[in-house]
Amino acid sequence: MATSPADPIPVHTGPWTEADLLVLPDDGQRHELVEGSLVVSPPPAGRHQGVASRLLRRLADQAPPNLEVVETLGVRISGGSVLVPDLLVATRDALWSNESGILDPVAVLLVIEIVSPGSVTMDRRTKPALYAQAEIPSFWRVELEADLSVVTYRLDMGSYAAEESAGRGDTLKVSTPFPISLDPADLVL
Numbered sequence: 001m002a003t004s005p006a007d008p009i010p011v012h013t014g015p016w017t018e019a020d021l022l023v024l025p026d027d028g029q030r031h032e033l034v035e036g037s038l039v040v041s042p043p044p045a046g047r048h049q050g051v052a053s054r055l056l057r058r059l060a061d062q063a064p065p066n067l068e069v070v071e072t073l074g075v076r077i078s079g080g081s082v083l084v085p086d087l088l089v090a091t092r093d094a095l096w097s098n099e100s101g102i103l104d105p106v107a108v109l110l111v112i113e114i115v116s117p118g119s120v121t122m123d124r125r126t127k128p129a130l131y132a133q134a135e136i137p138s139f140w141r142v143e144l145e146a147d148l149s150v151v152t153y154r155l156d157m158g159s160y161a162a163e164e165s166a167g168r169g170d171t172l173k174v175s176t177p178f179p180i181s182l183d184p185a186d187l188v189l
Contacts, residue, residue: 028096105134109177
């Protein structure tokens with residue numbers, strides 16, 4: 001594959017693979033694969049990143065020692081997909097032994113997507129369906145629109161069922177993947 005400074009994505013024929021993804025240049029964009037198709041997204045805006053950072057800290061503070069909460073690590077999904085959730089919770093052993101930056105879904109207990117204007121369909125439809133296909137037990141969706149809210153889902157017979165929902169001033173309490181309590185108001189200024 002050849003690249004030039006004007007075109008950082010190599011010319012490519014056929015479905016993209018995880019190996020292709022791993023050799024892409026680090027250009028600040030988010031690179032994901034959906035069934036062999038490359039999806040490139042710009043870096044999230046400031047509000048999105050601020051919410052992600054605050055949520056990561058709150059979850060990490062409550063996580064047990066055998067679990068880690070991290071940003072922008074990939075998850076391998078069968079059928080030629082590699083998704084990069086905004087946050088994920090994985091087993092510490094799997095995370096610390098990982099060298100590729102892409103985890104097997106069996107090590108992932110929770111994935112979190114923060115919905116931005118440019119990611120609505122991916123975050124509300126495509127990614128949850130693929131995460132459920134990979135049997136990741138829990139999925140959260142954070143909505144940034146007017147009133148920030150968090151909706152939690154649990155895997156139920158191959159798809160996600162809504163579990164809890166909380167907006168600013170509410171307390172979100174869930175028991176999986178570990179006991180978590182938070183007020184979405186704490187995620188914004």
